[in-house]
Amino acid sequence: MSASMEAQVRRDLFDQMVLIRTYEEAVLREYHADKKPAFDIGAGLIPGEMHLSAGQEPVAAGVCAHLTTDDAVTATHRPHHFAIAHGVDLQAMTAEIFGRVDGLGKGRGGHMHLFDPATHFSCSGIIAEGYPPAAGQALAFKRRGTDRVAVAVTGEGAANQGAFHETLNLAALWKLPVVFIVEDNDWGISVPRSASTSVADNAARAASYGMPGVRVEDNAVEAVYAAAGEAVERARNGGGPSLIEVHTLRLWGHFEGDAQGYRADLEGVPGKDPIPTYEAVLLEQGVIDDAAVAASRKNASEVVEAAIAFAKASAEPDPATVLDHVFA
Amino acid sequence: MSASMEAQVRRDLFDQMVLIRTYEEAVLREYHADKKPAFDIGAGLIPGEMHLSAGQEPVAAGVCAHLTTDDAVTATHRPHHFAIAHGVDLQAMTAEIFGRVDGLGKGRGGHMHLFDPATHFSCSGIIAEGYPPAAGQALAFKRRGTDRVAVAVTGEGAANQGAFHETLNLAALWKLPVVFIVEDNDWGISVPRSASTSVADNAARAASYGMPGVRVEDNAVEAVYAAAGEAVERARNGGGPSLIEVHTLRLWGHFEGDAQGYRADLEGVPGKDPIPTYEAVLLEQGVIDDAAVAASRKNASEVVEAAIAFAKASAEPDPATVLDHVFA
Amino acid sequence: MTTTTEQPTRRLNTAKAMVEAIAAEMERDENVFVLGEDVGAYGGIFSSTTGLLDRFGPDRVLDTPISETGFIGAAIGAATEGLRPIVELMFVDFFGVCMDQIYNHMAKIHFESGGNVTVPMVLMTAVGGGYSDGAQHSQCLWGTFAHLPGMKVVVPSNPADAAGLMTAAIRDDNPVVFMFHKGIQGLPWMAKNRRSVGPVPTGDHVVEIGKAATPRPGSDVTVVTLSLSVHHALDVAEELAGDGIDAEVIDLRSIVPMDTEAIIESVTRTGHLVIVDEDYQSFGLSGEIAARIAEHDPTILKAPISRVAVPDVPIPYARPLEYAALPTPARIKAAILQQTGR
Amino acid sequence: MTTTTEQPTRRLNTAKAMVEAIAAEMERDENVFVLGEDVGAYGGIFSSTTGLLDRFGPDRVLDTPISETGFIGAAIGAATEGLRPIVELMFVDFFGVCMDQIYNHMAKIHFESGGNVTVPMVLMTAVGGGYSDGAQHSQCLWGTFAHLPGMKVVVPSNPADAAGLMTAAIRDDNPVVFMFHKGIQGLPWMAKNRRSVGPVPTGDHVVEIGKAATPRPGSDVTVVTLSLSVHHALDVAEELAGDGIDAEVIDLRSIVPMDTEAIIESVTRTGHLVIVDEDYQSFGLSGEIAARIAEHDPTILKAPISRVAVPDVPIPYARPLEYAALPTPARIKAAILQQTGR
Numbered sequence A, B: 001m002s003a004s005m006e007a008q009v010r011r012d013l014f015d016q017m018v019l020i021r022t023y024e025e026a027v028l029r030e031y032h033a034d035k036k037p038a039f040d041i042g043a044g045l046i047p048g049e050m051h052l053s054a055g056q057e058p059v060a061a062g063v064c065a066h067l068t069t070d071d072a073v074t075a076t077h078r079p080h081h082f083a084i085a086h087g088v089d090l091q092a093m094t095a096e097i098f099g100r101v102d103g104l105g106k107g108r109g110g111h112m113h114l115f116d117p118a119t120h121f122s123c124s125g126i127i128a129e130g131y132p133p134a135a136g137q138a139l140a141f142k143r144r145g146t147d148r149v150a151v152a153v154t155g156e157g158a159a160n161q162g163a164f165h166e167t168l169n170l171a172a173l174w175k176l177p178v179v180f181i182v183e184d185n186d187w188g189i190s191v192p193r194s195a196s197t198s199v200a201d202n203a204a205r206a207a208s209y210g211m212p213g214v215r216v217e218d219n220a221v222e223a224v225y226a227a228a229g230e231a232v233e234r235a236r237n238g239g240g241p242s243l244i245e246v247h248t249l250r251l252w253g254h255f256e257g258d259a260q261g262y263r264a265d266l267e268g269v270p271g272k273d274p275i276p277t278y279e280a281v282l283l284e285q286g287v288i289d290d291a292a293v294a295a296s297r298k299n300a301s302e303v304v305e306a307a308i309a310f311a312k313a314s315a316e317p318d319p320a321t322v323l324d325h326v327f328a
Numbered sequence C, D: 001m002t003t004t005t006e007q008p009t010r011r012l013n014t015a016k017a018m019v020e021a022i023a024a025e026m027e028r029d030e031n032v033f034v035l036g037e038d039v040g041a042y043g044g045i046f047s048s049t050t051g052l053l054d055r056f057g058p059d060r061v062l063d064t065p066i067s068e069t070g071f072i073g074a075a076i077g078a079a080t081e082g083l084r085p086i087v088e089l090m091f092v093d094f095f096g097v098c099m100d101q102i103y104n105h106m107a108k109i110h111f112e113s114g115g116n117v118t119v120p121m122v123l124m125t126a127v128g129g130g131y132s133d134g135a136q137h138s139q140c141l142w143g144t145f146a147h148l149p150g151m152k153v154v155v156p157s158n159p160a161d162a163a164g165l166m167t168a169a170i171r172d173d174n175p176v177v178f179m180f181h182k183g184i185q186g187l188p189w190m191a192k193n194r195r196s197v198g199p200v201p202t203g204d205h206v207v208e209i210g211k212a213a214t215p216r217p218g219s220d221v222t223v224v225t226l227s228l229s230v231h232h233a234l235d236v237a238e239e240l241a242g243d244g245i246d247a248e249v250i251d252l253r254s255i256v257p258m259d260t261e262a263i264i265e266s267v268t269r270t271g272h273l274v275i276v277d278e279d280y281q282s283f284g285l286s287g288e289i290a291a292r293i294a295e296h297d298p299t300i301l302k303a304p305i306s307r308v309a310v311p312d313v314p315i316p317y318a319r320p321l322e323y324a325a326l327p328t329p330a331r332i333k334a335a336i337l338q339q340t341g342r
Ligand SMILES: Cc1ncc(C[n+]2csc(CCOP(=O)(O)OP(=O)(O)O)c2C)c(N)n1
Pocket: A077, A078, A125, A126, A127, A154, A155, A156, A157, A158, A159, A183, A185, A187, A188, A189, A250, A254, D037, D066, D068, D090, D094, D097
């Protein structure tokens, strides 16, 4: 498949993954910068829980390559990769993560609550509860006669939550234009999928709803791209929802500060990083060269650092405004 | 299969179904007796919503034939057939339905809230929410090293509720001794299964949890008996949970007072009554004769009328005790 | 913004008044649509949607699976995209299967987005007991919703308010929880409160959310209440008027926002407060009313307040027990008599 | 039944105190077991189960799928069969995905069964904000639980009470919701309140559920509070003692049952009431306290009461906003000063 894929698409996938990783590394740096020597979750320029998506770039890059900002994406507590790949304004997003007035939510939301009407992006910190609203966005798109689609993301741990089941049934029943993504990174915090999920494969659960389900192995970005292409196309053409599970990788801890003492597979993890792997393939196949890699990184770095600088320069919210925005 | 079945088992199934139907007819009579001429749901000796199980006798009879009162059954808002088949004391149950002090819940519970510790029977008026506690009962049975099983019942409409999914996954994951029953009577109040369920068959959903699933067609009591026998056996032997969906029949309205204006299939319904059908088969095959049928009905009638008389003779709760039993 | 009483009226029961208001808004705005369990052919278990399917078709009146998290969540997503869903939770008692969508999403998205996303929707739900439906089908629970910020909570007591508040709720850009009592719907299969049928203004009839009504002014004691209990309070007040007790009855109509001023103004005049609340007594509406007075000026109370609420017991099934728990006219009367020293 | 202070003590943080109490009960009674998300190898996200898996093995310390309705419901079923589960809901904020099991089942089965079935279980859950975890991970919500009858609600503020109340909760034949504040667990990765480590009696240490404590007696003003806010109140009271203001601090320790007598006794002496509550202000704990006073005798209040609570706004993420919403020492101090006319 990769042979037949347009080189530009492959370069874009790579650039997207690099951008995401660069972003997560920068957030990681800023998050920990002023939490030393003793880690304090509530301290520093970026406080609160921080769930980073390093290792899961192939999912967001492969899926969002098929979307425009007219399409909707609802992400999870681990939302950055999808927000970036879907084109959420990086500066406003970063300002939100820093809790500033120029943030997407004027500092009210934070890293698990990023809402961007311009790109129909949202997320939720509650497991699987982003699925039902995504079905509703799809319903709105369908009622209006558009070919827009909604993408809903969740983890493999979340696939055992009731909302998952209810939404898949509803979307299939009403033939809604949704693509359901399950990011299987093998872990739900400290619980391995074998201790949470009675079957090996969530894609197989799609059959329970009469919708197509595929599982993409090996965190393979181009396979994600292909599967998502089909599913998005189906949704746009009135063919209803699909489920795609991607076997991906949690490169870092569940959240920052997670020592991962429970994780037996820890040693092998760095070797599975999808970015160097993909880079090597593209280099070998001559799709990119070293200069392109360097340019990709440099561009990503500039964009990301600009966003961080923007966030830092933005004002903190005025405590006197604490009661604002409860009601419209 | 029926040929090889013991005649006594077949007679017992028939008697059980007759007993249930006789009970439901008596409740129907008592429920409406003093709601004339104008139906008032809150009036009369039996007030409140009343969900009767006529037509669904094959499910309860076929399943509970394999249980002892050491096993647990959690039923739904439509619980009488399972309570009776499981051996709940008919007098205490009836007194509860009449809201009397000798009732299972001393009048606190009512027809949707029948709790009988002696037979580990319970039910809930909330859709699918009887499933999780059943898993917990099974967990308790398993931890104690017994071979007792828990049976959890729900309707086909309820199978689209999140609790259904969560419990099936949990039970399969922990290999709990549960048998999950779905009573598919084609309707969830006024909503046909085609408007609620994205697939034709809930038994097929068992595959999502790696558990065996079977669908019994035609409301066939002996097929239910056979399927339940296998499933109960598997659970007792440590083989984990199973799902059985029975295509059954809602002979009457969703609840009493339901005119069923929405129901297109209404005309054909009486002809599908499973009791005359089964009676004809057993008569034809010489398993029972007219005298046995008459005896079955007479016995049922005596038992049921005694229960109703008991209930009516029991005192109403004293309003001064309203605050009792909130805490142990 | 509130009812102009000069408008011509027609007599409707509360259910019909709600349906008419919904239908009018559906005519006016194609973004308005209805979804929920049995809202289609059945017309709503408590008749809140009767006839809408015939009038507007299955694209705008959607029967759903029994998946409250799924379809209420879907309503939320649709609202964030500019539709204006009216979604029914059949009994408020079922909130526990879907509360995350309601309070963590419907009620918070606007805030978390810094005001950039609006969630214009109505969550309508039936409340109340009195017909032996037991502990899982008889609750009011408005206190539970009102405690959690980000949603308005509207609780009408009569047909005109039901219509006017429904219209206001649909037009509101915020999520509004609309709680209607089964006992005032005017259902053909339930004992009817005589005031479940009443005049409803025709034309554009809007009742502002947040303003209490005073269906009976009085000078001796203030009875603050809402929903079905308004009628019990009025009945008792009328009866006691014959004995020379002049009770004022305040119908809150909404509790988020709550018309604190109306309460304080009245209690300042009467010095005596009876709160009648069909929800559980503790940690709910009656407490909040007491706190707002105590924050304002406890000395306006000439006597300890009286609470006539469900005494922290699940609603019992048996009629004698249920009626011992409910705020009955007898209990209201006793409280008023106690307040007035009779 | 309450702590004998003569008992020898050792210094533990609150998390460790909880774990020790759970472990002791697990030793004592094989029916006691623990289940929840990440309670095994991880030891509980807020360290409420650290070490239990090693000590008792996977048959008695069960990691669960992320299926709160499923596993809390399973705990209920197990409890009805005589086991005594301790089930963790990781953050109280997640109650919305499983509230039906909690309030319609756990809390009502005993009642609906006419007392024939008991549901002896502990639902433990982390509460509270202050570290920028946003609107879905920072709530207290005890008012929500306390409003719904049939479950006890316990809210300890320090290690000794956490241990003694946990023991009482496990031995209680009723469902007990045990709400522990993250800010007093003594977590290594969160700013610690200095009182998150303290003496815990050894041996059989039980704190009776329903009895408030008065960690600081005083005569000028009564500060009624619970959980983390107790420490803020004590800090402020100590500071103001230097200015000649003698504040009494009442630590409720449980709110169902709530020690109404202790509150009334104190306010009767001081005449001034400040309620400090990290839950949402309206329709919650502060209202209930006000109502119980107003029912008893509003004239014991020499001034309007003060409420220092979260002002009906979702908990904001940004620190300056979050701390404007939380009941901070500064807000408590201002309230006390206002009460005492300074
Ligand atoms: C309803 C609910 N339960 C529990 C949590 C706490 N929690 C946050 S993330 C997480 C694990 C999620 O695992 P998974 O879905 O696999 O996503 P991942 O973190 O691996 O991306 C849990 C249990 C939550 N946020 N919501």
